Amino acid sequence: MADAKVIPFDDDRSRSGAGRRRGVLPGAGRGQASGAAGPAPVSALPGGQVPGGAAEAAGASQDGGEGPGSGWDRRIAGGLAFLRRRLTGDYDVDEFGYDKELTDQVLMSVLRPLADNYFRVEVKGIENIPSDGGALIVANHSGTLPLDGLMLQVAVHDNHPAERHLRLLAADLVFMLPVVNELARKAGHTLACAEDAERLLQSGEVVGVMPEGFKGLGKPFGERYKLQRFGRGGFVSTALRAGVPIVPCSIVGAEEIYPMIGNSKTLARVLGVPYFPITPTFPWLGPLGALPLPTKWTIQFGEPIPTDGYPPEAAEDPMLMFNLTDQVREQIQHTLYKLLVQRRSVFF
DSSP states (O other): OOOOOOOOSSSHHHHSSSOOOSSOOTTOOTTSOOSTTSSOOOOOOTTSOOOHHHHHHHHHHHTTOOOTTHHHHHHHHHHHHHHHHHHHTOOOOOTTOOOHHHIIIIIHHHHHHIIIIISOOEEEOGGGSOSSSOEEEEEOOOSSSTHHHHHHHHHHHHHSTTOOOEEEEEOGGGGGSHHHHHHHHHTTOEESOHHHHHHHHHTTOEEEEOTTHHHHHTOOGGGTTOOOOOTTSHHHHHHHHHTOOEEEEEEESGGGSSOOOEEOHHHHHHHTSSOOEEOSSTTTTGGGGGSOOOOOOEEEEOOOBOOTTSOGGGGGOHHHHHHHHHHHHHHHHHHHHHHHHHOOOSOO
């Protein structure tokens, strides 16, 4: 069935200030000429003055300016067009389920105030992420709930000159939860496996991985900013196969949003989750205790580590993978310590 014809809301008629035809002004006689020379002059009131609002409107029309409602017209038209595409299924997703339009217009709009106004994320070293081609961002993981991954996604998109999209590799648990599973796929996240990561990198995407996994996310507050084990270096092997640079990333501020002072292992086993956090506010304050503390965040991207100079068989060299993994880990840890020394306060 053919698509319905959409009449745009923001055409010349909505920008003309009064919505009239160009040829004939209302009230003009049959013998009057059309307004080819511009809008008719505004008549003076009996007091001898031209109405201010009318004069401004006439000046705006003569200068080709837009009316006060034209911005809202475009927004409404864009919103209606977006809803139409969602309802009719006229939108694209890639093979992983990534929906770029939904991510840009909805998900990013929801996360952006949290990053800009609540956590006040400061981004450093964004120039270390290449403007095109694949790259693997490796970051520390913390905060009890994985808000650091979402803030990292916003930071890359909003601060990179090319507005690059970060495709995060997530744990199996993310894709087992009913609603979270669908949102994660739409936002561009995919399962943390070598095959998916390599396909994304070879197609020129920026991929993000947090090798600490649940060990970093659920570590006690007393061990904050101490990196956990980075696994067996699988991310290094993936970067070597794809020939893309590894960009170390250090995140300060996420450790304190939910200070984890305890872990109920019994409840964790019952619920089927890696840990059940106990914080100074949760579960004591109920749903209010789930509100993260408004800490001040800093995200710094370090110097990229190139991998394109290694031969293809390097991806199978365990010693090389160990050395590169240790190099990335040490660079992230060193930057964390440096940022902590520079930080004035947890909240400012």
